[in-house]
Amino acid sequence: MKIDFWKRRLAIALASLLGLAATLVADPARARSSAFVGPNADFAIDIAGQWTIEDMAGPEGATRFIRADGVRAANYGAAHGPQAAMWLRVVVPTDLTTAGGVVVLTVRESRIRTLEVYRHQAGGFDTQTWRLGVPLDTARLATRYPSIALPESAKGETIFIRFHTPSSMRASVWLQNETSYLKTYVFEMMFFGVLFGVLLALLIYFTSAAVASRDPTTGALAFLVLCFGCHIIGDQAFFETFIVPGAVNASRILSITATAFIYAISLYYALQSLRARENFPTFGRALHYCVWFLAAFAIAVAVETTAGGVMLRRLSPIVGLFTISTVLGLVLATATRQPRRAIDYILCWGPAMATGVARLIPDVVPHDGFNPVLINLLYPAFALSLLLAGISAAGDIRRRERALTSAAAENAERLRAFAESASDSFWETNGAGQIVFASGPASSIAGLAVGKSVHSVLEADPGVHLKPGQAVSRAPLQRDDGHSGHRHLRLSAVPIAGGGWRGIVSDVTDEVAEAERSSRQSRMAAIGQMAGGVAHEINNLLHPVINLTRRTSESFGEDDERRRWLDVVRTSGMRAAEIVAALLTSVRPIPDDGRRAPLGDALKEIAEEVRALVPGSTRLETRFELQGGPVVPVTEVFQVVANLVINAVHATRGGSVVLTYGPAGNIAGECLELTVEDDGIGMDQTTLRRASEPFFSTKPQGEGTGLGLSIVQGIASQWGGELKITSALGKGTRVTISLPLSLHNAPGEQVTRQRSVG
Known part of the structure; x- marks a missing residue:
């Protein structure tokens, strides 16, 4: 977002608005060619709306008028009924510089619906009528407020004015020459044109900023600009005069409803801008309820105005003053915690609140009169506050943008440091x-x-x-x-x-080195297990040799040569037994190191070690479909898998071996299976029945001990499982260890599928 661009545009708009307002107020011709005669106008209120000019011009009417004091213009406040009318009696000044032209009478109250001007004529009264949204006979365009041209001869005459309005009844009467009137009206239209342009720019800026930043405070400003624009369109009669001619009721509903929503949004914006919920949690929560109340009040005002009621409309000024007082109280409270924020708020919104009070007081206390300059100063002042708030918001967005940029740079540097380490x-x-x-x-x-x-x-x-x-x-x-x-x-x-x-x-150099060391240890353990099996068989064979030679030698005499020969055999057997015992001690299966792990985790740990036992001509595939499972010694897992895989490799002679761990296919969720399957020569039924017997082997002489499946069966029993072997000649062999899931189940088990092929 180009904050500097918007700052320049907002500053230009502010200068244009102030310059145009100053030109309008400082018009040098106004002192000679126009006069505000409201303070000099006698006034009377006709609640029922039934008095006629004859009633007001006669002796009885003279008693109904309240004399003007020449200081305060008459102000009756909001109308008390749909038929109420206000009567004014005023003398046209004789010092107006009309230069042979007409005297233009204007009542600058844009909510007036009808107005009649009565002048004494021979035999009666000359009447001129103005209706909202309807051009006069002498004009091509309708005006936003009553404007009637009087002849120059009307100077010094007493004229009667009657108008009907559902809004405030004020004697805002001006008399001007034609040039001054046109100049004033054109300048007013130019002023509101610039004002609408500024509001449109602010609306676009605040809306885009709120959408981009998702900031509710900026969104509240956008809604406030929209409501203020709707208020002007309705209050200054642009709606029923130019947009939808004659739509008086719709314009009034738009104006009053927008005004009520301005109260609600102004309080909400103050809460957000001044951080009320952070600084004063209880007070801030109470004010949030007030915001909802004001929003409900705005909706109720819209409904009542549509129905033709006026009660809530008369309460609107009081609600407005309450809102301004509440915001001022919040500003003072914030000044004790965050004085800079409070000062910024007052600098931005001081003009709007000051002129808002000046606009609302005459409606609350109508008998004190009104000042037309203060009444109409609200529009430039409120626009000025919106512009200042826009500049402040732009600066705040710029500060937040810098903070975010700085935080992003710090995070990037932090992440880079993490990555480097x-x-x-x-x-x-x-x-x-x-x-x-x-x-x-x-x-x-x-x-x-x-x-x-x-x-x-x-x-x-x-x-x-x-x-x-x-x-x-x-x-x-x-x-x-x-x-x-x-x-x-x-x-x-x-x-x-x-x-x-x-x-x-x-960098996995250390992991590779550790894996190689572990693989070497595993190979040595497997070789030791095989050697241990061989030594065990030799030891079993040596026992009968030693025992029988001893018994046989004892049957011969001491000098018998045969006894000496048998003693030599027995001594050699005993020496062989000692050698076998030593061999068993040195190549005994790897002792349990105490490490236990869930079966699935242990399989992943020893997978590479087992793979090292497989020759390159054989394809080993692992399918681990579970993590977790029964908690067992890691060493025993290696013994089981190594024995089964070595047997499968011997049976395949260059085929493939599949190692699988997962739930049982037919009883999923109740049983786990560890399976080693090969596509080798398989076994017949006779061989299958003896497969797990100790020392039974189908390998050629000198290549096996027949202890592998026996060891596996013993370990499986210790785990609480069951060993199953299925095989058929020419179709391979499948060895399965079934483990109940309910026994020793590891906590936190979860299903994840993994597959590796080697």
């Missing part, structure tokens, strides 16, 4: 693949620098390709860092609007 680094390219952002040490190691082409950076990694519109997940990169040697990286990227990519690059 994080283990992951971030990068982004434009549609042409040129790197426009890169942060963090991993980006530097990978060679991702601003200005480079991401494709040229990845040329050294033939397995990594960025294709338009496609994502990349953890693609491996390898770089030689001059300081720390060979580095392993992982690059991920997602396409963004405009054809570029945004991604992360991570």
Whole structure:
């Protein structure tokens, strides 16, 4: 938003408005060619509207008129009934400079509906009539308020004026020569033209600012401008004179309703602008209820005026003074907490509140008369306050814009610092693949620098390709860092609007090294398990050899050569038993290190270790459809999976092995299954029945111990599960461990599907 642009436009509008108003007020010709005769007009009020000119011009009528004091113009306030009329009796001044022209009589009350002027003539009275929205016989255009041309001979005569209005009854009577009248009327129209232009500009500015910033305070200003414009259109009779000729009732409803809404919106704007709810919670809450009351009052006034009532209309000035007093009280209270904010508010809205009081007092206390200058000063003063509020709002928006810009810069710097200190680094390219952002040490190691082409950076990694519109997940990169040697990286990227990519690059060197160490340990553990099985079988064979040779040797004498030979055999067997015992001690299965984890998490942890046991000719696929599950020792999970996978690899001889973990297909939600399935040679029914027997093996002599499935079955039983084997010759084998979900269920289990193929 171009705040400076709007500030200049608002200042120009303010200067134009003040200049035009000053020209209107300081017209030098007005002192010679016009006269405000309201203070010199006798007045009478006809509540029933039945008095005639004969009643008022005769001796009885003379007693009905209240004599003017020459100081205060007559003011009766709002009409007391639909038929009420006001009578004025005034002498046309003889010192008007008419220069042979006419004397123009105007009553500058735009709410007057009809007006008659009576002059004494021989045998009666000459009557001239003006009706709202209807041009006179001598004019082509209708005027907004009564204007009647009197002959120059009317100077010095006593004329009678009768007018009917549903609004305020005031003796706002002016007598002018024709030139002064035209000049005044043109200047008035020019003034209101400029005023409407300023209000339209303010309405557009406040509305656009409120929509852009979603600021209720600026929105209240926009609504206030709209209501003030509607008030002028109705109160100054533009609606029924020019927009919809003759629509008097609609114009009155528009004016009165807009006035009542001005009260409500002014109070709401003061609450928002002065931060009443923050500074004075209880008082602010009470004033918010007052805003709703004033809004309801505005609606009620509109309904009553439509129905022809006047009671709420007569209360409107009192409600207006109450609103101004409440706002002043709030300003004084705010001055104790935020004096600068209170001063700003008074500087902006002081003119509107001062002239508002001057406009409302004559309606509340009508017998004190009125001043026409103060009555009509409300329009430029209120427009001035709106302009000042617009300038203030523009400055406030500019300050908030600077604060937001500063906060955004701080956040960007904070995020950049976080990115530089994080283990992951971030990068982004434009549609042409040129790197426009890169942060963090991993980006530097990978060679991702601003200005480079991401494709040229990845040329050294033939397995990594960025294709338009496609994502990349953890693609491996390898770089030689001059300081720390060979580095392993992982690059991920997602396409963004405009054809570029945004991604992360991570340094996983330590993770790769740890995985390699863990894989080596797992391989050694698997080899040790196999060696332990072999040693166990040898040990079982040695026991009968040692025992039988001992018994047999005891049956021979001490000097018998055969006994010596048997002793040699027994001694060698015992030595072999010691060697086997030592071997069992050194290659015993990995002891439980005490770490326990949900089965799904443990499987993810040991997946790469198991993959290391699979030769390159065999394809291993993992399908982990769950996280969580029964909590079990991680070491036992490795023993189970390693034994099953090794058996499956032996059966496939270069085929595929699938490791699956998830809910049972037929009893979903009640049972979990860990499954290893291969597409190998399978087993017949005889072999299948003996598959889990200890030391039973289908492998060639010297390649297996027959203990793998036995160990798996024992561990599964400890977990509370059940081992199931299904197989058929030529169709592969499926080994399943079924675990009840109700037993040892890990908290926070959630379903997520993961699949990896290797």
